[in-house]
Amino acid sequence: MSEFLHQLTLSQGALLSGVQVTIYISFLSIIIGTAIGLVIGLVLTYAPFLARLPFRIYVDAIRGTPVLVLILAAYYVPAVLGVSLDALSSGILALTGFCAAHMGEIFRGAFQSVEKGQTEAARAIGLTFPQTVRYVLLPQVIRSVLPTWVNTGAELVKGSTLLSAIGVGELVLRTQEIIGRNFMTMEFYLVAGLIFLLINLAIESFGKYLERRLTYA
């Protein structure tokens, strides 16, 4: 036990930098992915069929492909097309693309489930379509999307572990490096698991807090 504590102290810095990279990756992908997802959701709900089609194909293709395949593709493909991306950027690109498709579908569902009367009432008082989206639909959609959105955040934290496969120094890769030095396999995978658990439980309670704050009677 004391040996474990000693090793834990030695690896503190490595674990911490792993956590930072994990959070950095997840944060960037959820923010950018959600913004793109919102646009996708709007197009899927309100655009005419032909404009919708490429977005539909994108969403279905991404959702039918494992995240690890997206990550590997984002890692290997850009180079042969003459774009140089480092492993970290490739990984963020893949997770962002995944998040965008996922959130796009969630936003579509949410926009479609807002009662038709809301749009009609907004039009009846003379709001334009962008104003209707901004002031009437979005506030309602955000509330209904929130639980799933927070959940997606936790999914992205979990998904970010797959970036270890392309050599991004997030928490899993750092843990593997530590284990390579001290051979305390079980102990350090448990530590990593515990850290992930803490991160995701924190996200979960943040989500509950947001939900409480945003509910209207």
Add this chain to the structure above:
Amino acid sequence: MGYTLNFSSVWANFDSLLWGLVLGLFMAVCAIGIGFLIGIFGAFASQSKSPWVRGAIGFYVSILRNLPLLVLILFVYFGLPQLGMTLGRLESFIGALAIYAGAYLIEVLRAGLMSVPPGVVEAGRAVGLTQFQTNLYVVTPIMLRNALPAMSSTFISLFKDTSLAAIVAIGDLTYQARKINVETFRVVETWTVASLLYIATCVLIAAGLRALERRYPRF
């Protein structure tokens, strides 16, 4: 750009991709099978009167849903041997995925269980069925049917999760694709074909389960 598509080396290795896909489906079926048993058991247990049982189920679900699958897989494969439990690559992967699947399926089936109208249970008891018989013949079929849409997306996710087998060097579709990618450098072709195979399989699974949904209308 200057990249010209050439699928010939991918076609030359197409059989290894297909076998990889079959292996992935096999792992998914095994893990879902075990996970399903955990799910049914856990869903009923979550209705238990004992707060300890309910707490244990809640703990299991909450831990596994918040843990990255990769960490679980690595722990089972590399960590457990330290306790003297040495499992083969494939067994340990299927085991890890099954434990993971169990947590998700408990959630899904619990929601299905909650959707069973209480009157039906009372009617079952009223005709003289025991509690166990009521659960078996009345509650379970309704629960399964109502949980079917959610189960189908869980199954599809779990199938996609078999791609993680590549990380512990099991020769599934993703592993084979990465191998072809590295050996032939036909990068775009390899990943296009690999994702199309995944997409097609997901579409087929979804279509199959949707046919099942149509065949048995919701209660």
Add this chain to the structure above:
Amino acid sequence: MTDTTSTALLEIDGLHKRFGDLEVLKGVDLNVAEGEVISIIGSSGSGKTTLLRCVNLLEEFQEGEIRLEGEAIGYREVNGVRKRLPDKDLSRQRSMTGMVFQSFNLFPHLTAAENIMLGLRKVRKLGKDEARAKAETWLGRVGLAERVDHHPGQLSGGQKQRVAIARALAMDPKLVLLDEITSALDPELVQEVLQTVKELAAEGATLMLVTHEMAFARDVSTRIVFMEQGLVAEQGPPEQIFGAPKHPRLAEFLGRSRT
């Protein structure tokens, strides 16, 4: 009494509306002058609600013209081709009329006052304080001064509908369209809403309402319009429509409504 021969506020000429193969409006002609209170009656499926929704441009229509203060709304001719106006123009024209819906359609995320302020601020471009003051005035007029900062979820059906009426009226529309506004209410809440409408009518607002409340229509209207199978079958002052209906279907309809 209003002089109905003066230039009409609203002119509907030969309005045709089709949903696919189904023709709902088959050439409706109707003029409404300022200050008139028009009740549209008729059996369900006669096209009453659709007519109202066309006037508010919530529905597209295929033939005919609707003019508001002489301006054709919804469409324009470009090189002989009839074209739907862009979103911005439609919004401006819609804001000239107010609409109150059967199902209230209040914005659930906004308080009563904010429901009213949204259009005032974003369409009428009023400042926040001015919009707030106006919203409070209107909520007072519909008897909801105490409910200014309540969310729709905290209001009864009748209160919701009165907020919706205030929301429409606060925009100072030329014409207010009321679509079966008491149909979704519990019977004991109907009167408070009808009373609000009566007060508006007494103050000279121009109203066009679709209703099943015959006694109310008779009481409040300056003119009754009876619609039958997508056409205006008969119209006239309430005494004439209810006292001496000419159209056989109108007589039959009134007979059924009385039971």
